[in-house]
Amino acid sequence: MTPWPDVVGIIFSGRTDSQGIIASINEAGVDQFASKPWMPDHRLxxxxxxxEARTLQLQIQHLIWRCACAQSPAGWRSSCMVAACL
Known part of the structure; x- marks a missing residue:
């Protein structure tokens, strides 16, 4: 598990040491990697x-929360639904 699970990690690197790059990617839990030379379009x-990845993560968390609330006792449902709409 990464130390910051809600962060989508990107590394832009000028390093040529592939072992160092691989270690950094594995340690940081990076989602995307780009090395030089990179094009402006690639960075964008x-x-x-x-x-988009972060938006999808939030949508999944919202759906999981709604499903959990739907299965909880009736007294909890109103507070769950209010929290799910935030």
Whole structure:
């Protein structure tokens, strides 16, 4: 488990040491990696993909919360639904 599970990680690196890069990716739990030379379009696409990934993570968390609340006792449902809408 990564120390920051809600962060979509991207590394842009100028390093050529593949072992160092692989270790960094594994240690940080990086979602995307790009090395030099990189094109401006590639960086923008990586950022757009990161935003989309985070949006999907939030939508999944919201659905899980709603399912858990739907299965909880009636007294809990009203507070769960209010929290799920935040």
């Amino acid at each position: 696409l990586a950022l757009a993909n990161a935003v």
